[in-house]
Amino acid sequence: MKKLDIDRLTRAGVIYFNSKLEMLENLHCKMYRMNALVSLSTHFHDYYQIWYVSKGEFVHTISNRQYRIRQGDLFLVPPFTLHRVQAFETEGEILGCEFMPSFINERFADPSGERRFFDAEYLKHFSQSDCTPHSQIAFDGVTDGRIRGLLQDMLGEYEERTPFFEIVLKASLLQLLSIIIRQVNGDERYRDTMNKVVEYIDRNAHEDIKLEHICAISNMSKPTICRLFKEWTGKTFNRYLVDLRISNALVLLQRPSMSITDVCYATGFNELAYFCRIFKKYTGISPNQFRKQVMGKPF
Secondary structure (H helix, E strand, O other): OOHHHHHHHHHOOOEEEOHHHHOOOOOOEEEEEEEEOOOEEEEEEOOEEEEEEEEOEEEEEEOOEEEEEEOOEEEEEOOOOOEEEEEOOOEEEEEEEEEOHHHHOHHHHOOOOOOOOOOHHHHHHHHOOOOHHHOOEEOOHHHHHHHHHHHHHHHHHHHHOOOOHHHHHHHHHHHHHHHHHHHHHHHHHHHHHHHHHHHHHHHHOOOOOOHHHHHHHHOOOHHHHHHHHHHHHOOOHHHHHHHHHHHHHHHHOOOOOOOHHHHHHHOOOOOHHHHHHHHHHHHOOOHHHHHHHHOOOOO
Protein backbone atom coordinates (compact mmCIF):
# COMPACT_ATOMS: atom_id res chain seq x y z
CA MET A 1 0.00 0.00 0.00
CA LYS A 2 1.38 3.37 -1.03
CA LYS A 3 1.86 6.15 1.47
CA LEU A 4 -0.74 8.23 -0.33
CA ASP A 5 -3.29 5.51 0.37
CA ILE A 6 -2.29 5.43 4.04
CA ASP A 7 -2.71 9.17 4.32
CA ARG A 8 -6.12 8.99 2.67
CA LEU A 9 -7.31 6.20 4.95
CA THR A 10 -6.10 7.86 8.15
CA ARG A 11 -7.80 11.11 7.14
CA ALA A 12 -10.99 9.06 6.69
CA GLY A 13 -10.73 7.87 10.29
CA VAL A 14 -9.21 4.45 9.67
CA ILE A 15 -6.68 3.61 12.39
CA TYR A 16 -3.11 2.77 11.39
CA PHE A 17 -1.02 0.76 13.86
CA ASN A 18 2.68 1.24 13.17
CA SER A 19 5.28 -1.31 14.26
CA LYS A 20 7.66 1.44 15.36
CA LEU A 21 5.18 2.40 18.05
CA GLU A 22 3.76 -1.03 18.82
CA MET A 23 7.00 -3.03 19.11
CA LEU A 24 10.29 -2.82 20.96
CA GLU A 25 13.02 -0.95 19.11
CA ASN A 26 15.29 -3.94 18.55
CA LEU A 27 12.71 -6.71 18.51
CA HIS A 28 10.34 -6.91 15.55
CA CYS A 29 8.02 -9.36 17.26
CA LYS A 30 5.42 -8.86 19.96
CA MET A 31 3.56 -11.39 22.11
CA TYR A 32 0.60 -10.66 24.36
CA ARG A 33 -2.44 -12.06 26.10
CA MET A 34 -5.79 -10.24 26.05
CA ASN A 35 -8.01 -11.17 28.99
CA ALA A 36 -11.08 -9.43 27.63
CA LEU A 37 -12.67 -8.95 24.22
CA VAL A 38 -12.97 -5.44 22.81
CA SER A 39 -14.39 -4.10 19.56
CA LEU A 40 -11.95 -2.46 17.16
CA SER A 41 -13.10 -0.19 14.34
CA THR A 42 -11.64 -0.56 10.85
CA HIS A 43 -7.85 -0.49 11.01
CA PHE A 44 -4.68 -1.87 9.46
CA HIS A 45 -1.03 -2.31 10.42
CA ASP A 46 2.35 -2.78 8.79
CA TYR A 47 2.99 -6.16 10.46
CA TYR A 48 1.56 -9.67 10.43
CA GLN A 49 -0.94 -10.44 13.16
CA ILE A 50 -1.95 -13.85 14.54
CA TRP A 51 -4.80 -14.25 17.01
CA TYR A 52 -5.65 -17.53 18.69
CA VAL A 53 -8.92 -17.51 20.66
CA SER A 54 -8.64 -19.40 23.94
CA LYS A 55 -12.05 -18.26 25.13
CA GLY A 56 -14.94 -16.22 23.80
CA GLU A 57 -16.51 -15.36 20.46
CA PHE A 58 -16.62 -12.31 18.19
CA VAL A 59 -17.12 -11.27 14.57
CA HIS A 60 -14.01 -10.49 12.55
CA THR A 61 -14.49 -8.66 9.25
CA ILE A 62 -11.66 -8.89 6.74
CA SER A 63 -11.79 -8.09 3.03
CA ASN A 64 -15.50 -7.25 3.43
CA ARG A 65 -16.32 -10.76 4.65
CA GLN A 66 -17.46 -11.63 8.16
CA TYR A 67 -16.15 -14.57 10.18
CA ARG A 68 -17.56 -15.77 13.49
CA ILE A 69 -14.37 -16.45 15.43
CA ARG A 70 -14.84 -18.87 18.31
CA GLN A 71 -12.82 -20.68 20.93
CA GLY A 72 -10.09 -22.74 19.27
CA ASP A 73 -10.05 -20.63 16.08
CA LEU A 74 -6.95 -18.88 14.76
CA PHE A 75 -6.60 -16.25 12.08
CA LEU A 76 -3.65 -14.53 10.44
CA VAL A 77 -3.89 -11.03 8.97
CA PRO A 78 -1.19 -9.86 6.49
CA PRO A 79 0.21 -6.31 6.63
CA PHE A 80 -1.89 -3.44 5.24
CA THR A 81 -5.12 -5.44 5.30
CA LEU A 82 -8.26 -3.57 6.38
CA HIS A 83 -10.17 -5.42 9.08
CA ARG A 84 -12.27 -4.85 12.18
CA VAL A 85 -13.49 -6.72 15.26
CA GLN A 86 -16.98 -6.66 16.75
CA ALA A 87 -17.25 -8.16 20.24
CA PHE A 88 -20.72 -8.81 21.66
CA GLU A 89 -19.40 -9.67 25.11
CA THR A 90 -16.25 -8.81 27.06
CA GLU A 91 -15.47 -12.23 28.47
CA GLY A 92 -12.71 -13.96 26.52
CA GLU A 93 -9.03 -14.63 26.09
CA ILE A 94 -6.78 -14.16 23.07
CA LEU A 95 -3.15 -15.12 22.57
CA GLY A 96 -1.64 -12.67 20.11
CA CYS A 97 1.53 -12.66 18.03
CA GLU A 98 2.57 -9.74 15.83
CA PHE A 99 5.75 -9.65 13.78
CA MET A 100 7.48 -7.88 10.96
CA PRO A 101 8.78 -9.89 7.98
CA SER A 102 12.30 -8.84 9.00
CA PHE A 103 11.93 -10.89 12.18
CA ILE A 104 11.79 -14.00 9.99
CA ASN A 105 14.73 -12.83 7.91
CA GLU A 106 16.35 -9.39 7.70
CA ARG A 107 16.50 -9.71 3.93
CA PHE A 108 12.78 -9.02 3.80
CA ALA A 109 13.70 -5.40 4.54
CA ASP A 110 16.13 -5.28 1.59
CA PRO A 111 15.04 -2.32 -0.56
CA SER A 112 16.27 -4.13 -3.68
CA GLY A 113 13.27 -6.43 -3.35
CA GLU A 114 15.32 -9.62 -3.63
CA ARG A 115 13.29 -12.38 -1.95
CA ARG A 116 14.73 -15.59 -3.31
CA PHE A 117 15.92 -17.11 -0.09
CA PHE A 118 14.83 -20.02 2.08
CA ASP A 119 12.87 -18.21 4.79
CA ALA A 120 10.76 -16.40 2.19
CA GLU A 121 8.64 -19.54 1.81
CA TYR A 122 7.29 -19.11 5.33
CA LEU A 123 5.53 -15.86 4.40
CA LYS A 124 4.89 -16.41 0.69
CA HIS A 125 1.72 -18.34 1.46
CA PHE A 126 0.29 -15.53 3.62
CA SER A 127 1.18 -12.66 1.28
CA GLN A 128 -1.40 -13.54 -1.38
CA SER A 129 -4.22 -11.10 -2.03
CA ASP A 130 -6.89 -13.65 -1.06
CA CYS A 131 -6.97 -13.79 2.75
CA THR A 132 -9.74 -16.40 2.87
CA PRO A 133 -7.66 -19.54 3.61
CA HIS A 134 -6.12 -18.10 6.78
CA SER A 135 -9.00 -15.87 7.93
CA GLN A 136 -10.44 -18.62 10.13
CA ILE A 137 -8.63 -21.85 10.92
CA ALA A 138 -9.85 -24.60 13.23
CA PHE A 139 -7.57 -27.46 14.28
CA ASP A 140 -8.07 -31.00 15.48
CA GLY A 141 -7.58 -31.62 19.20
CA VAL A 142 -3.91 -32.62 19.02
CA THR A 143 -2.92 -29.77 16.69
CA ASP A 144 -4.95 -27.29 18.73
CA GLY A 145 -2.95 -28.31 21.81
CA ARG A 146 0.32 -27.77 19.92
CA ILE A 147 -0.78 -24.33 18.73
CA ARG A 148 -1.86 -23.24 22.18
CA GLY A 149 1.33 -24.62 23.76
CA LEU A 150 3.57 -22.89 21.22
CA LEU A 151 1.91 -19.52 21.74
CA GLN A 152 2.03 -19.85 25.53
CA ASP A 153 5.73 -20.75 25.36
CA MET A 154 6.37 -17.81 23.04
CA LEU A 155 4.57 -15.48 25.43
CA GLY A 156 6.68 -16.79 28.30
CA GLU A 157 9.90 -16.23 26.35
CA TYR A 158 8.80 -12.72 25.40
CA GLU A 159 7.91 -11.73 28.96
CA GLU A 160 10.89 -13.32 30.71
CA ARG A 161 13.49 -12.32 28.07
CA THR A 162 16.17 -14.72 29.22
CA PRO A 163 19.40 -14.93 27.16
CA PHE A 164 18.86 -15.89 23.50
CA PHE A 165 15.08 -15.62 23.85
CA GLU A 166 14.91 -13.95 20.42
CA ILE A 167 16.24 -17.11 18.76
CA VAL A 168 13.79 -19.31 20.64
CA LEU A 169 10.98 -16.92 19.73
CA LYS A 170 11.86 -17.01 16.03
CA ALA A 171 12.18 -20.82 15.99
CA SER A 172 8.77 -21.17 17.62
CA LEU A 173 7.22 -18.69 15.18
CA LEU A 174 8.58 -20.63 12.19
CA GLN A 175 7.14 -23.82 13.65
CA LEU A 176 3.80 -22.10 14.20
CA LEU A 177 3.69 -20.84 10.60
CA SER A 178 4.58 -24.32 9.33
CA ILE A 179 1.65 -25.87 11.22
CA ILE A 180 -0.73 -23.22 9.87
CA ILE A 181 0.46 -23.73 6.28
CA ARG A 182 0.09 -27.50 6.52
CA GLN A 183 -3.40 -27.18 7.98
CA VAL A 184 -4.59 -24.77 5.28
CA ASN A 185 -3.00 -26.69 2.40
CA GLY A 186 -4.48 -29.94 3.66
CA ASP A 187 -7.96 -28.41 3.48
CA GLU A 188 -7.37 -26.47 0.27
CA ARG A 189 -9.08 -28.89 -2.13
CA TYR A 190 -12.30 -28.62 -0.10
CA ARG A 191 -12.07 -24.88 0.47
CA ASP A 192 -14.59 -23.74 -2.15
CA THR A 193 -17.10 -26.43 -1.22
CA MET A 194 -16.87 -25.83 2.51
CA ASN A 195 -17.03 -22.07 2.09
CA LYS A 196 -20.21 -22.55 0.06
CA VAL A 197 -21.68 -24.82 2.75
CA VAL A 198 -20.88 -22.44 5.61
CA GLU A 199 -22.15 -19.42 3.66
CA TYR A 200 -25.39 -21.27 2.94
CA ILE A 201 -25.90 -22.07 6.62
CA ASP A 202 -25.04 -18.51 7.69
CA ARG A 203 -27.57 -17.08 5.21
CA ASN A 204 -30.34 -19.57 5.91
CA ALA A 205 -30.00 -20.33 9.63
CA HIS A 206 -33.56 -19.08 10.11
CA GLU A 207 -34.85 -21.79 7.76
CA ASP A 208 -35.45 -25.47 8.53
CA ILE A 209 -32.00 -26.63 7.41
CA LYS A 210 -31.38 -30.36 7.41
CA LEU A 211 -28.16 -32.29 6.97
CA GLU A 212 -29.64 -33.66 3.75
CA HIS A 213 -29.61 -30.11 2.34
CA ILE A 214 -25.92 -29.80 3.12
CA CYS A 215 -25.20 -33.14 1.47
CA ALA A 216 -26.98 -31.96 -1.67
CA ILE A 217 -25.09 -28.66 -1.75
CA SER A 218 -21.71 -30.31 -1.23
CA ASN A 219 -22.47 -33.43 -3.27
CA MET A 220 -21.02 -35.51 -0.45
CA SER A 221 -22.28 -38.35 1.70
CA LYS A 222 -23.36 -37.74 5.30
CA PRO A 223 -20.23 -39.34 6.86
CA THR A 224 -17.92 -37.34 4.58
CA ILE A 225 -19.58 -33.96 5.03
CA CYS A 226 -19.89 -34.49 8.80
CA ARG A 227 -16.16 -35.23 9.06
CA LEU A 228 -15.12 -32.31 6.86
CA PHE A 229 -17.55 -29.91 8.52
CA LYS A 230 -16.13 -30.74 11.96
CA GLU A 231 -12.56 -30.32 10.68
CA TRP A 232 -13.43 -27.06 8.92
CA THR A 233 -15.43 -25.34 11.65
CA GLY A 234 -14.35 -27.24 14.76
CA LYS A 235 -18.01 -28.12 15.44
CA THR A 236 -20.60 -30.63 14.35
CA PHE A 237 -23.27 -29.46 11.91
CA ASN A 238 -25.98 -29.40 14.61
CA ARG A 239 -23.78 -27.56 17.11
CA TYR A 240 -22.72 -24.97 14.54
CA LEU A 241 -26.34 -24.32 13.54
CA VAL A 242 -27.60 -23.97 17.11
CA ASP A 243 -24.64 -21.73 18.06
CA LEU A 244 -25.38 -19.52 15.08
CA ARG A 245 -29.08 -19.29 15.90
CA ILE A 246 -28.34 -18.38 19.51
CA SER A 247 -25.87 -15.69 18.36
CA ASN A 248 -28.54 -14.26 16.05
CA ALA A 249 -31.10 -14.39 18.86
CA LEU A 250 -28.81 -12.36 21.12
CA VAL A 251 -28.87 -9.60 18.53
CA LEU A 252 -32.61 -9.73 17.79
CA LEU A 253 -33.56 -9.74 21.47
CA GLN A 254 -32.14 -6.24 21.70
CA ARG A 255 -34.88 -5.01 19.38
CA PRO A 256 -37.88 -3.96 21.53
CA SER A 257 -40.22 -4.24 18.53
CA MET A 258 -39.77 -8.02 18.40
CA SER A 259 -41.48 -10.30 20.89
CA ILE A 260 -39.75 -13.40 22.29
CA THR A 261 -41.92 -15.52 20.00
CA ASP A 262 -40.92 -13.38 17.01
CA VAL A 263 -37.25 -13.92 17.81
CA CYS A 264 -37.82 -17.66 18.22
CA TYR A 265 -39.25 -18.03 14.72
CA ALA A 266 -36.94 -15.46 13.12
CA THR A 267 -33.89 -17.45 14.21
CA GLY A 268 -35.18 -20.83 13.03
CA PHE A 269 -36.06 -22.52 16.33
CA ASN A 270 -39.78 -22.66 15.48
CA GLU A 271 -40.78 -23.90 18.93
CA LEU A 272 -40.90 -21.42 21.80
CA ALA A 273 -40.38 -23.90 24.65
CA TYR A 274 -37.37 -25.44 22.90
CA PHE A 275 -35.93 -22.01 22.12
CA CYS A 276 -36.23 -20.88 25.76
CA ARG A 277 -34.67 -24.12 27.03
CA ILE A 278 -31.69 -23.97 24.65
CA PHE A 279 -31.19 -20.24 25.21
CA LYS A 280 -31.01 -20.71 28.97
CA LYS A 281 -28.66 -23.67 28.54
CA TYR A 282 -26.27 -21.45 26.55
CA THR A 283 -26.54 -18.20 28.51
CA GLY A 284 -27.72 -19.24 31.98
CA ILE A 285 -30.75 -16.96 31.79
CA SER A 286 -34.05 -16.92 29.91
CA PRO A 287 -34.60 -14.81 26.77
CA ASN A 288 -36.86 -12.49 28.76
CA GLN A 289 -34.23 -12.04 31.49
CA PHE A 290 -31.58 -11.34 28.86
CA ARG A 291 -33.77 -8.70 27.25
CA LYS A 292 -34.39 -6.97 30.58
CA GLN A 293 -30.68 -7.10 31.34
CA VAL A 294 -29.54 -5.49 28.09
CA MET A 295 -32.31 -2.91 28.33
CA GLY A 296 -31.00 -1.92 31.74
CA LYS A 297 -34.03 -3.10 33.64
CA PRO A 298 -33.94 -5.20 36.84
CA PHE A 299 -35.13 -8.77 36.71
